[in-house]
Amino acid sequence: DKYMGDCVMAFWGAPIQSADHATQAVQAALDMIVAMSEINQEFIKNGWPQIGIGIGLNTGPMFVGDMGSDLRRSYTVIGDAVNLGSRLEALSRIYGVDIVVGDAVRRLAFGFHWQELDRVVVKGKEEAVAIYTPRQVTAGQTEADLSHELAEWAGFLRAYRHQNWDACDTMLFNLNRMNPDFALYRFYADRVSERRHLPFDPAWDGTTHFQSK
Known part of the structure; x- marks a missing residue:
């Protein structure tokens, strides 16, 4: 749709409706990451x-169409769902x-492995939303390996939200052995x-x- 500083914005499902717009968007994002890896290999060589x-x-309801003025207009999208995409x-x-x-994209996009990252309330919002990242089998990994890692991670999130810090440490140790280069696990460590130095908070979820x- 447009370049905004160092950002590229794109949208699916308009002007031609697409039933699998969420799947198309996720696949495009994964393809971009692959392309970036290939570019970086060239950068390393140089x-x-x-x-x-x-x-x-x-994804969500938004205004779609020609917007702007007589001097400058573009076919674009605006709305709360667009703003949340920027926050994500x-x-x-x-x-x-x-x-x-x-979460709205995760529920509509099929054929991907999903890893929940957190439940967040972003700036300007009051409602919490679950956020995810798509995962793919990497070199030296099998589907079973990835499934086991994601199951261990789901257990970690349950322990984290129940403030069971000893169980969290054990599961993070296992997760780091499975995927030692994943920054997400260091972030949660x-x-x-x-948080383990804070008193138990029954209101914290x-x-x-x-x-x-």
């Missing part, structure tokens, strides 16, 4: 710094993943280390509140 991208995906993109840097997907974009 001795250049590698570059990275973060992608946020969301910013979270990719925090959680150490390439792609952050809202720091969180657990910080694990939701993260962000006060900045």
Whole structure:
């Protein structure tokens, strides 16, 4: 749709409706990550710094059409669902993943493995939303390996939300052995280390509140 500073915005499902717009968006995001990896291989050969991208995906009702003025207009989208997509993109840097997907996309996109990252309330919102990242089998990994990792992670999130920090430490140890280069596990290790010094809070459900974009 447009370039905005260092950002590219794209949308699916208009002007031609597409029943699988969410699946198309997730696949496009995964293809972008593959392309970026190939570009970075060239950068490494040339001795250049590698570059990275973060992608946020969301879906929902929005205004679609020609917008602007007589001097400048474009066919674009605006709305609350669009703004949330932008907020999700910013979270990719925090959680150490390439792609952050809202729950609405996760429920509509088929054929992918999903790893829940957190439940968050982003700046300007009051309702918590679950966020996910799509996972693919990597080199040296089998489908069974990935399924086992995701099952261990689901157990970790349950323990985390129940403030069972000893169980969290054990499961993070296992997860780091399965996937030692995954920044998400280091991120949560720091969180657990910080929270275990706090008193038990029966009102806390694990939701993260962000006060900045």
